[in-house]
Amino acid sequence: MSRPSQPKLTADHNGVSVIQSQAHASSSSSLPAVAGLQQVPQLVPANSSSTGGKALPPSKMKKPPADKDSEEYRQRRERNNLAVKKSRMRSKQKAMDTQQRVNELKEENERLEAKIKLLSKELSVLKDLFLEHAHNLADNVQPPAGPEDTTDSAGVPQL
Incomplete structure (x- = not known):
């Protein structure tokens, strides 16, 4: 067998x-x-x-060390250096743009707060005028005529 x-x-x-x-x-x-x-x-x-039965992605696979004197290594380093510079420049530009936006929003906030103060003062003045006018109207209104007080429309007492 x-x-x-x-x-x-x-x-x-x-x-x-x-x-x-x-x-x-x-x-x-x-x-x-x-x-x-x-x-x-x-x-x-x-x-x-070691990987739990899963294959490693190509980015995680170890590459053989490149000779530091080789043209390929030099080109890879140069590309990497340019990519790092670009990334840092983008990061700085983004930070500058954000700071500029913060400054613009602060200025707008100050303008709006000043407008709130102005409108609050105006409201206070208008309230005071309204209350004064309402008080004056109340003083000019005659109480209704009772049986012992008889006056005509001009306010002259009648006998």
């Missing part, structure tokens, strides 16, 4: 392990041979225990 072959574990150039197994059917095997059936290789990360 022959045994099926054990799966082979190989690693490709990206550090991913590949499990390959092949079915060998022999005449003395107790397993029936299935014609036309192929097994598909399974891809498994090389260090699946």
Whole structure:
């Protein structure tokens, strides 16, 4: 009785392990041979225990250290330096724009507070005028004529 072959574990150039197994059917095997059936290789990360079974994204994969004298390294550093400068310039510009907006809002707030004070003073003056006018009207109104006080419309007492 022959045994099926054990799966082979190989690693490709990206550090991913590949499990390959092949079915060998022999005449003395107790397993029936299935014609036309192929097994598909399974891809498994090389260090699946440390990543929880998930493959790392390309940005997290370790790259071989570049030679610091190489042209590729120099170009990457130059691009990175330009990107950092651009990022810092954008950050400074955003901070300046925000500060300018803060200053504009402070000025607008001061203008609005001054307008509130002016309108409050105007309201107070108008209230005082209204109350004075209402008081004067109340003083000019005659009480209704009673039985002992008889006056005509001009305020002259009648006998």
